[in-house]
Amino acid sequence: MIDFHTHPVLIREFAEKYPNYVRVAREVFNIGNNFQPLETFFLQMDVAGIEKVVLLPIACERARQDPVSNNEQVAELCGMSDRFIGFASVDPMAPNAPKELEFAITELGMKGLKLDAALQDFDLNHPAVFDLYEAASSLGIPVLIHTGMSWAQGTPLEQGQPLLLEQAIRKFSKLHFVLAHWGWPWVWDASALALKYPNVFLDTACLYYDGPIEFFQFVFSKQIPTTLIERSLRNQVVFGSNYPRVEIKNMVKALRSLGLTEGCLAKILSTNAERLLGIRQ
Amino acid sequence: MIIKLERVKVQSRKSEEAINITPNVDDIVGKSGVKNGLVNVMTCHTSAGLLVTEGIPCLEEDILTHFSRLFPEEEDYHHRRYLDFDGRMGFNADSHLKSILGGIQCMFPIENGKIVRGSRQTIYFMEYDGPLERVYLVQVLGE
Numbered sequence: 001m002i003d004f005h006t007h008p009v010l011i012r013e014f015a016e017k018y019p020n021y022v023r024v025a026r027e028v029f030n031i032g033n034n035f036q037p038l039e040t041f042f043l044q045m046d047v048a049g050i051e052k053v054v055l056l057p058i059a060c061e062r063a064r065q066d067p068v069s070n071n072e073q074v075a076e077l078c079g080m081s082d083r084f085i086g087f088a089s090v091d092p093m094a095p096n097a098p099k100e101l102e103f104a105i106t107e108l109g110m111k112g113l114k115l116d117a118a119l120q121d122f123d124l125n126h127p128a129v130f131d132l133y134e135a136a137s138s139l140g141i142p143v144l145i146h147t148g149m150s151w152a153q154g155t156p157l158e159q160g161q162p163l164l165l166e167q168a169i170r171k172f173s174k175l176h177f178v179l180a181h182w183g184w185p186w187v188w189d190a191s192a193l194a195l196k197y198p199n200v201f202l203d204t205a206c207l208y209y210d211g212p213i214e215f216f217q218f219v220f221s222k223q224i225p226t227t228l229i230e231r232s233l234r235n236q237v238v239f240g241s242n243y244p245r246v247e248i249k250n251m252v253k254a255l256r257s258l259g260l261t262e263g264c265l266a267k268i269l270s271t272n273a274e275r276l277l278g279i280r281q
Numbered sequence: 282m283i284i285k286l287e288r289v290k291v292q293s294r295k296s297e298e299a300i301n302i303t304p305n306v307d308d309i310v311g312k313s314g315v316k317n318g319l320v321n322v323m324t325c326h327t328s329a330g331l332l333v334t335e336g337i338p339c340l341e342e343d344i345l346t347h348f349s350r351l352f353p354e355e356e357d358y359h360h361r362r363y364l365d366f367d368g369r370m371g372f373n374a375d376s377h378l379k380s381i382l383g384g385i386q387c388m389f390p391i392e393n394g395k396i397v398r399g400s401r402q403t404i405y406f407m408e409y410d411g412p413l414e415r416v417y418l419v420q421v422l423g424e
Contacts, residue, residue: 031368043412211372
């Protein structure tokens with residue numbers, strides 16, 4: 001099983017090694033929990049039954065002074081364990097952004113691109129972003145983009161609207177777009193994009209009130225019907241937890257509480273992610 | 282008068298777990314130099330605990346099972362919301378309530394450089410919200 005959405009922001013070893021790591025966790029990513037040894041990360045995966053996780057950095061240094069983890073740090077973690085799958089993040093507004101991405105993929109071994117328009121402060125339809133999509137498409141990697149609400153301070157909600165991505169989704173029909181957080185609260189918009197465009201995927205990393213099971217029960221059975229996932233989107237959904245904002249085990253439980261068939265769960269928890277990552281055809 | 286405080290890290294490996302810390306506490310008392318006095322042990326957490334009971338696996342299991350029966354994970358808790366000061370969701374009210382019920386500290390007398398406790402009494406660090414690296418304090422006071 002693969003968790004497609006985690007952030008390596010509370011790792012004790014990095015807090016001790018990298019001077020700005022603590023400030024970024026507290027002031028940019030906006031998380032107040034204790035830093036934990038790397039071992040805790042693996043144990044959190046173990047109790048959730050998760051074999052591998054995707055690590056997501058955010059290259060927001062232009063907008064927020066420092067990145068929320070950088071590509072080198074993610075590569076360092078991936079070098080420590082094959083349970084980590086690293087994504088790269090680059091600032092689309094940087095003049096050499098496509099080259100930076102190419103370096104991260106070909107030299108650092110990253111497997112995808114992570115973008116967050118609100119935290120990185122860019123316009124989703126700026127031509128420079130499309131240049132980056134072009135590069136990602138050529139490299140054959142997926143792009144995971146923050147959609148929906150963000151807890152990071154100073155980030156406008158409107159930049160998380162899934163429909164802002166439609167132009168890019170249409171133009172780059174071979175490029176796989178993973179809409180993080182299922183676009184919540186715009187879950188219908190995100191779902192409609194996935195229904196209409198086969199190159200759109202959705203991750204389940206959404207929890208904004210109540211507990212995970214309560215939230216999933218409402219969003220994925222009342223806000224949108226569970227049958228939409230089971231029947232129509234089963235090949236386009238990947239499991240994501242948003243750890244460490246939420247423990248992985250709780251999000252797995254929430255997903256399992258929906259009453260999806262084992263076949264559908266297997267796709268969401270494993271197969272779809274493996275296809276996106278090129279592990280499986 | 283000797284007063285010594287030690288901060289001890291413990292890595293829990295499961296969501297819930299009873300971890301026997303008696304040998305560690307014995308060791309700290311033994312090395313403290315205190316012959317007669319008191320030792321106080323406490324957790325630094327509000328979703329973990331510290332308690333004393335007979336040190337057998339069936340009781341460890343009973344404590345965790347019945348605490349969970351009293352405070353189920355899925356319940357109508359107010360503590361199920363976004364915590365802005367933490368930047369994350371809080372939905373572990375059951376863990377906090379178990380910590381309150383089981384307690385967070387214990388105290389034993391020290392005589393002739395050793396803890397005085399009943400032959401069955403075992404000190405447990407109780408994890409209710411793991412796995413996490415945790416810290417407990419051992420303070421030894423005396424002469």
